[in-house]
Amino acid sequence: MSTTIPPTPAETAPAGLSESQRILNIFLAPSKTFEDIRRNASWWVPWLLGSLISACFILTVDKRIGFETVVNNQMAQAPEFMKRAMERVPPEERQKSLQRQIAGQRIGALYLGWLFYLIFSIVLAALLMFVFNFILEAGIPFKNALATWFYASLPRAVLFALLGIVVLLIGVDPSVFDFENPITTNLAAFLDPTTSSKFLYRLLGGIDIFAIWAVILLGMGFASQSRKKMSAATGITTIAVLYGIYVLGRAGLAAL
DSSP: OOOOOOOOOOOOOOOOOOOOHHHHHHOOOOHHHHHHHHHHHOOOOHHHHHHHHHHHHHHHHHHEEEEEHHHHHHTEEEEHHHHHHHHHHHHHHHHHHHHHHHHHHHHHHHHHHHHHHHHHHHHHHHHHHHHHHHOOOOOOOOOHHHHHHHHHHHHIIIIIIIHHHHHHHHOOOOGOOTOOOOOSGGGGGSSSSSSOHHHHHHHHTSSSSHHHHHHHHHHHHHHHHSSSOOHHHHHHHHHHHHHHHHHHHHHHHHHO
């Protein structure tokens, strides 16, 4: 009498992380989020979350500071060659140009910030993918690079913006408000932006807690997406070198 051997049940693949788990883990256990991106390179949730929180920050800036003050403060911190160029413009034309700049920046920030954030992220993700793929031969797909960028950017896009909203609601001197440096998270916050060296101000502005956090996350994330074995240290070092070049270039431009 023959016996029938029951079929062995097929092994089920482990369930991936939910979007809420991905977001939480990027703050607590980022390696879990980056590993899950290899399974599913979805990026729209962190982009949407970052866009919404950033929009709340910009709206608070508009209500508490006003974009006229923001633009005037930016002009005070502009490189000297830009100031000299503006001084050569007739006063009436200069005022019209300033008003157009105020209106353009306000409309762009309030209503098109989500689009600028998306375009900026696509460009930066493509640049980082190029460096890792053609220099380090990592073989990272673009969708994985973009998802890594958005998740690694969450601490700054969300936490930084929320802290900025709190600072604005508590109260800040509008005359010294720096739209790019609204809270004390870097060494430049301890300098007077109008009297300090432009080069030093931008250089120290790059030594920022959230920027360093992003460098570490991006390095970990891109290393984890590599098709060949790559250590997190290699990824972090690569991102740190690129960021250092950016900071030095920006500081040098400000000093012109």
